[in-house]
Amino acid sequence: MSRTINDAPLTTREARRRLEIGVHWRSVDADIHVGYRKSKRGGVWLVRWRNGQGYRQATIGTADDAITTGTLDYRSAVKAALFHVMAARTEAKAAADGPPLTVRSAIESYIETRDARERRRTGRNIRSDASRRLEKFVLGRPARGKRAAADASALAEIPLHKVTEDDLRSWRSSLPSHFKPAGIQRLVSDLKAALNSCAERHFSRLPGGLLSTIKRGLRMAGHEHDDDDEVAVARENQILSDEQVTSLIAAALEIDQEQGWDGDLYRLLLVMAATGARFSQVARLRVMDVQTGARRIMMPPSRKGRGGKASLISVPVGRDVLDALAPVLLGREKSAHLFERWRYKQQPGTIRWEKSSRGPWQTPSEIVRPWGEIRVKAGLPDVIPYALRHSSIVRGIRANLPTRLVAAIHDTSIAMIERHYARYIADGLDTLAARAVIPLAA
Incomplete structure (x- = not known):
């Protein structure tokens, strides 16, 4: 493939209408191009990006030649293209660095550290409260004696480089409704500490914005006032x-x-x-x-x-x-x-x-x-x-x-x-x- 391309006029529907049937490209930067594949019945957006000595290519959506739900104009296509390339590069880097770091592995490492600290403090072979909470509501655990089994959360198996704010918010919203605000906050704080610890320890292997994702995803959005009111009443009593x-x-x-x-x-x-x-x-x-x-x-x-x-x-x-x-x-x-x-x-x-x-x-x-x-x-x-x-x-x-x-x-x-x-x-x-x-x- 040529090192340089002639940028096709893709920014408007009228400009794309004049193009011949086939694939046309336009540069976003030196290594990323947005493409438009025109057919007799409209077109689709493509993206290609440099990968070593060659390029990789993917389809990212339907063009808005006819405006319907889900179609993308040029600006939306560029945004989707950049997001796709960033995700692909992150995935490739994670694969090259070895077995992927998951929410489960981050929590297990954190639990090991917390349990070791509890053993040093007490001089006994005991487990930390954080390990019990995280196993019950994230990792899952088998039944034992009178203790009921707990299913693993879907969050546990997500690779850290793929974790989104929606994943974290979905997990938080799945917690039992009868939980007291203080109990929820302790559990959320444990999970946040586990993920932050892993993100800081393996910063070179994980996306740079992961810490911000964790902070925003586990923020008590929409519940601050209710929770604070309940805590205030508890303290008053x-x-x-x-x-x-x-x-x-x-x-x-x-x-x-x-x-x-x-x-x-x-x-x-x-x-x-x-x-x-x-x-x-x-x-x-x-x-x-x-x-x-x-x-x-x-x-x-x-x-x-x-x-x-x-x-x-x-x-x-x-x-x-x-x-x-x-x-x-x-x-x-x-x-x-x-x-x-x-x-x-x-x-x-x-x-x-x-x-x-x-x-x-x-x-x-x-x-x-x-x-x-x-x-x-x-x-x-x-x-x-x-x-x-x-x-x-x-x-x-x-x-x-x-x-x-x-x-x-x-x-x-x-x-x-x-x-x-x-x-x-x-x-x-x-x-x-x-x-x-x-x-x-x-």
């Missing part, structure tokens, strides 16, 4: 008064004594309430992190988000909290975990369990059962442990602390504080503004 928090901690002490926790459960929940920290942060505290003289706890940052974080976060606490912690501070190695609990072992040949050894708290599930009894005893049957964090944040806002300080103490962002606790910020600002009001009328 979980913001406790000081008296309610006190009653929960008192109930925790009673349950601790009744069930033989030796103060481990009480001290853990007391510090969660006093600092507003997450369970994962409190569980990682060391003896050296409690600074009795300065009346503060140096809280480790969460593992949420990316980028570097401050090594420790200074959180002031009261003398009552420090007195409660005294038994686990005296005579212990400074590098030891501050909070530990008893592990139990079943006696051989019996149904009895006995205390075996002590070790650090590992997962939030360890407080689920006692928390159910604590909230009933406190007369708050619907409250969740995270309410201690919500209440601590609102307590700081109501004390008119700067939003930046409240965010720093609770290891979160100002944007998150303003998004979820805006009404309390407004109340605090109104209180401050009211102090500047003076009588002016005669």
Whole structure:
């Protein structure tokens, strides 16, 4: 084929009408040409592009010689031609780079990383929550015991270089309608993290716009206001008064004594309430992190988000909290975990369990059962442990602390504080503004 072509007049129906029957070409760029194959009853659009030493060719649609549904004018044909060539080149590159990367392979690699991280944190051979969620709603899983089987989603087998925004939106819309917004967001965040991780790790093998496709395809389009409203109501129901928090901690002490926790459960929940920290942060505290003289706890940052974080976060606490912690501070190695609990072992040949050894708290599930009894005893049957964090944040806002300080103490962002606790910020600002009001009328 010649290196140069004479561009045929293809841009209008009238110009194409004058052409002879046959194939006519027009350059789009140096390597891509749009063609028009004219026959006695109209014509079709073609595209050809350079492929190594030769060219490849494909049909892309029907010309609008007679305007009907689905026909393409010249501009639409050029657009379709460029899209087809880009897809073909992406497919060829993916094939040349080896076995294609799929949504399934991206998720499996992500799950392996998350599970390994959980094993390092806990010292046990356990699986992450992300692996359970992604298997149930994307990868599929067989039935096991009382656990029902889950079918794989169609999304799982799509090659990453072919994933579109519509594929991701279709998967999201297929999720069960009874899902709470927070549950949907956790699942979507897991999938987004898995795909983004693979896209960044194999950026040379995948389309440059894949990260944008993932972001737009998994965006909560059309649901932002509904979801935010539901989350706001949930948070409102979980913001406790000081008296309610006190009653929960008192109930925790009673349950601790009744069930033989030796103060481990009480001290853990007391510090969660006093600092507003997450369970994962409190569980990682060391003896050296409690600074009795300065009346503060140096809280480790969460593992949420990316980028570097401050090594420790200074959180002031009261003398009552420090007195409660005294038994686990005296005579212990400074590098030891501050909070530990008893592990139990079943006696051989019996149904009895006995205390075996002590070790650090590992997962939030360890407080689920006692928390159910604590909230009933406190007369708050619907409250969740995270309410201690919500209440601590609102307590700081109501004390008119700067939003930046409240965010720093609770290891979160100002944007998150303003998004979820805006009404309390407004109340605090109104209180401050009211102090500047003076009588002016005669």
